Amino acid sequence: MDKQIFVIGHRNPDTDSIASALAYAHLKRALGDERVTAAMAGNLNPQTTWLLGRLGIEAPLYLADVHPKVRDVIQRTPITVAADAPLLTALEQFHHNSIRVLPVLDGAGVPKGVIPLRKIAERSLVTGAESLRLVSASLASLAACLQGSFLSGCADPAVESLHLFVGAMAEESFIDRISGFDPATLVVVTGDRTSIQKAAIERGVRLLVVTGGLPVTDEVVRLAESRGVALLSTPLDTAATISRARLATPALALAVPTFESVSVGEPLGRLRDKLLHSGETAVLVLEEDGTLAGVATKSSLFAPLPYALILVDHNELTQSVPGAEDLEILEVIDHHKLGNPPTSNPIPFITAPVGSTCTIVASLYEEHEVEPPAQIAALLLAGILSDTVILKSPTTTPKDRATVARLAAVAGLDWEAFGAEIFAASGALSGYGSPERVVGSDFKLFSQGELTFGVGQVEVFGFGEFNEMKAELRQALAARREKEGLELAGLMVTDISTESTMFLMEGGQAFTRFMGYPQPEPHVFEMKGVMSRKKQLVPHMIKVLGGR
Secondary structure, X not given: OOOEEEEEOOOOOOHHHHHHHHHHHHHHHHOOOOOEEEEEOOOOOXXXXXXXXXXXXXXXXXXXXXXXXXXXXXXXXXXXEEOOOEHHHHHHHHHHHOOOEEEEEOOOOOEEEEEEHHXXXXXXXXXXXXXXXXXXXXXXXXHHHOOOEEEEOOOOOOOEEEEEEEOOOOHHHHHHHHOOOOHHHEEEEEOOOHHHHHHHHHHOOOEXXXXXXXXXXXXXXXXXXXXXXXXXXXXXXXXXXXXXXXXXXXXXXXXXXXXXXXXXXXXXXXXXXXXXXXXXXXXXXXXXXXXXXXXXXXXXXXOOOOEXXXXXXXXXXXXXXXXXXXXXXXXXXXXXXXXXXXXXXXXXXXXXXXXXXXHHHHHHHHHOOOOOOHHHHHHHHHHHHHHOOOOOOOOOOHHHHHHHHHHHHHHOOOHXXXXXXXXXXXXXXXXXXXXXXXXXXXXXXXXXXXXXEEEEEEEEOOOHHHHXXXXXXXXXXXXXXXXXXXXXEEEEEEEOOOXXXXXXXXXXXXXXXXXXXXXXXXXXXXXXXXXXXXXXXXXXXXXXXXXX
């Protein structure tokens, strides 16, 4: 099965994350992988929103989570039986399809019950004479099972409780045998015994079945019509007629009305719980409108999922789209520290200590001898300039600089002017819309031992807006800290013009004495020369939280 592959960056994506996902998905498609789609695990920040508009590029597909759903593992061609179909049809479905549970559907496709295989077995084990004689069926289902045609009467669809008799004896003995039953409940099966036929009709039986396709006299037909007796001719012999007549009961009459079910949109874990803990061998899977989508068994849990992930600009599941841990990860392309989960198979894992994931993606274009279109070259260029703060960040490497020069030539752009344009368009905190979005637009989680902390980062021109919004930003950090259960939550506000950062920190008060930076006021640290979260602040915070 060809899987849909999503190239996706981290939660709260920045420009490097979005640009690398879009560019790498473009490269994969250029190399022949048509089912590759760029995706994002969070909303665009103002900088990336401006950039995509500037370049005329559509945003990646937004995936709030990728937890596998029930719809991902079911086959939408379930074996079913109509509620009014005879039990014979249900038996044939069991026989030909090797199933253990048969859903019974109404005319709209909604399940009204299920017939377990054991129910069929119980039916077959009935041995009492009266039980064998009793048939709950309609004349319509009897005619269908017996492949018969009515010579008198019609295919009444109403289900009736009937008693089955075979007229294979002398007339006197036959009359004596049926005398204890209400004639309106009798189904008499006989061959070309005219005396039995007439006796049954005169008695007023509900249905007279003549077997073997044998001729019935006009006199008998007229008599049946005059007495209101249904008369059915079948090509089957008597033995086959009796056997099939017992299977004329509508499927719904044998169905168990209670059954386990899940919706196609529910998490796969919900189906797993029902299959493993309900005691049922199968669970019905329903569409949103209640109709049957499929039948799930334990083997469904081993079905391959129809989509997989390529991670860019991160390798830790704590930063990945929710549900990533349940999917196959095919590749990782990143420039951060390693914290990746184990994989069941070897995969391409490309990492390098460069300033931007887009630098690595651009190198893959070179490796495969594919020149990116000018639009994609500009996108990759923007990702590098954004993550390296126009090559000013200490994370910048010679490879980043060389890649910027090459991409700028392909895109036909002056990289310094383009970088200034990018940051000028997105350097205002007010552009984020709310303090929560300022904090959350590029917020990442990290750990030191058993402690977890989070750090967001925004770039600005000057600290004027920050000074005005400090109180609101601190409240947003406090809410994020509580929501994530963090030891501390911080926000780097990095001024591109002065190449320095004001670090607003909520929580972690026991560690403030280890920070080693001036603290002009509570909760705020002045960090001159600090521009990189990855290379400068996070390694420092790991040491601080470790008491070093």
